[in-house]
Amino acid sequence: MSPTVPPPPLTPPRIPRRGRLTTWYRARSLRSRLTFLTAAAVAVAIALSALACWFIVEERMYGVVRSDLENARGFGPPAALDNCSTTPQSALKKIQNFAPQPPAGAAAPRDTQYVITGQIPLYCLPDIAAKAIVPDPDDTAVLNLQQNQFVIRDGHYTNGEPALVRISWIKPQAFPPTLVMVAASTKAVDESLRQLAFLLGGVALGGIILAAVAGRLVARSALKPVDQLTDAVEHIARTEEVGTTIPVQGEDEIARLSTSFNSMSTALANSRERQTRLIADAGHELRTPLTSLRTNVDLLIRSDDTGRPLPPATRTKLLGNMKAQMQELTVLIGDLLQLSRPDSPKPVRTLAVVALHEIAERAVERAKLRGPGLVFETAAAPWYVHADAAALERAVINLLDNAVKYSPPGGTIDVRLDGGVLTVRDHGPGIPPDELPYVFDRFWRSPSSRQLPGSGLGLSIVAQSVREAGGEVSLGPAPDGGPGTLATVRLPGGPAPA
Numbered sequence: 001m002s003p004t005v006p007p008p009p010l011t012p013p014r015i016p017r018r019g020r021l022t023t024w025y026r027a028r029s030l031r032s033r034l035t036f037l038t039a040a041a042v043a044v045a046i047a048l049s050a051l052a053c054w055f056i057v058e059e060r061m062y063g064v065v066r067s068d069l070e071n072a073r074g075f076g077p078p079a080a081l082d083n084c085s086t087t088p089q090s091a092l093k094k095i096q097n098f099a100p101q102p103p104a105g106a107a108a109p110r111d112t113q114y115v116i117t118g119q120i121p122l123y124c125l126p127d128i129a130a131k132a133i134v135p136d137p138d139d140t141a142v143l144n145l146q147q148n149q150f151v152i153r154d155g156h157y158t159n160g161e162p163a164l165v166r167i168s169w170i171k172p173q174a175f176p177p178t179l180v181m182v183a184a185s186t187k188a189v190d191e192s193l194r195q196l197a198f199l200l201g202g203v204a205l206g207g208i209i210l211a212a213v214a215g216r217l218v219a220r221s222a223l224k225p226v227d228q229l230t231d232a233v234e235h236i237a238r239t240e241e242v243g244t245t246i247p248v249q250g251e252d253e254i255a256r257l258s259t260s261f262n263s264m265s266t267a268l269a270n271s272r273e274r275q276t277r278l279i280a281d282a283g284h285e286l287r288t289p290l291t292s293l294r295t296n297v298d299l300l301i302r303s304d305d306t307g308r309p310l311p312p313a314t315r316t317k318l319l320g321n322m323k324a325q326m327q328e329l330t331v332l333i334g335d336l337l338q339l340s341r342p343d344s345p346k347p348v349r350t351l352a353v354v355a356l357h358e359i360a361e362r363a364v365e366r367a368k369l370r371g372p373g374l375v376f377e378t379a380a381a382p383w384y385v386h387a388d389a390a391a392l393e394r395a396v397i398n399l400l401d402n403a404v405k406y407s408p409p410g411g412t413i414d415v416r417l418d419g420g421v422l423t424v425r426d427h428g429p430g431i432p433p434d435e436l437p438y439v440f441d442r443f444w445r446s447p448s449s450r451q452l453p454g455s456g457l458g459l460s461i462v463a464q465s466v467r468e469a470g471g472e473v474s475l476g477p478a479p480d481g482g483p484g485t486l487a488t489v490r491l492p493g494g495p496a497p498a
Helices: 017-027 030-070 088-098 137-144 187-222 224-239 253-305 312-340 356-370 389-406 433-438 458-468
Strands: 111-116 122-124 151-156 162-170 178-185 351-355 375-380 384-388 412-418 421-425 472-477 485-490
Touching: 030 151, 030 162, 030 178, 030 187, 088 122, 137 162, 137 178, 162 187, 187 224, 224 253, 253 312, 312 356, 351 356, 351 389, 356 375, 356 389, 356 412, 384 389, 384 458, 389 412, 389 421, 389 458, 389 485, 433 472, 458 472
Parallel strands: 375 412
Antiparallel strands: 111 122, 111 178, 151 162, 162 178, 351 384, 412 421, 421 485, 472 485
């Protein structure tokens, strides 16, 4: 049996450096990110400006030295080999030991050095030379140029001091071709550039710090409306007091966000108000059929308990009324659920050819139960439409219920159906003209009728059902100028089933 090999230890996956930076950045607050982005942008701008300034100054300063070298003239060629040696260092030492020093106050000589080419090169210096130039093996390539041409390269002296070196060649009479090396020190230029680099670095660092401070202040000022918005949202989440708004200043993106929040908060407050009103009105609306059902049930139970049964005709009528009220209650609850939740899917409608005149007659019979003291004058010509029978009947019942609700005691309700136009006219107080545009809005109720039972859904159900049947509905004053309201429903169809 082979020994069990333990599995290798699990090591956490290595997060790339870029991923760690992204994770760190996203973990910061918005104010910190704005500050970081501002400081980073200013840092990049200052760095690019400093680099550009440094390179421009470097080019100009080295250009001055280079121009000076191009116009320089060295000493004449060596007449003898007294100041020559096989290395620049030894040649310089020979001059320092034996050559006379220049008189006090004399102009500083240019650093010139000659290289006599041959199998063993000889390096010659002027009598008053103070520095020797370090040669380069590629310097002999200048012999391929003409005598009046030269090249300039970077170099340094034997003491390590940097310099620019101009190299040309001549052909003295007593010597082989000789390289002429003229150098100019760049130590002062390098020191100036170094000081400039420190200066630019300090300025850049100070600019970055100032940019970070300014970015923090700008972020705090710019995000102040966001802080107010956050406080308002937290207040709503903590207290559930919708409708809280914040002041809007300006027309920028923050102002648009504040305006959108205020609109959303107001819409939530209105929605909650509508829901509260719907619950109260729906309870009031449902209380009427429930009370009627309970009364009828109590009557039936009392008749059985007392041993005094109701007459068969009365009992049959009572049961029919209970069945109609149960159906009406079921439809009302379904409509309430449908209209109170706009985001819920609509129920599947069964479309068929239905007789509108029969629906109107049944609706009138049910409306008589709600308005026993009212007079209904009905005239319905045959008219067939393609619609959902239950939804259309509910719409007609709602129109009649609306007329019953606002009719005075003993009033008359006229119901006419002619040529696909159904009209329901009551003789109540009517609807003010400024309220007519809102009568079909969901949950809307006239301020003058808030004390009456209703949920503000009846006419909304009418409008929805009529639109689904391809028709249109309107509500307006009585055509003869008398009291009351005229409801008009126009539905496409025909006098005979299609």
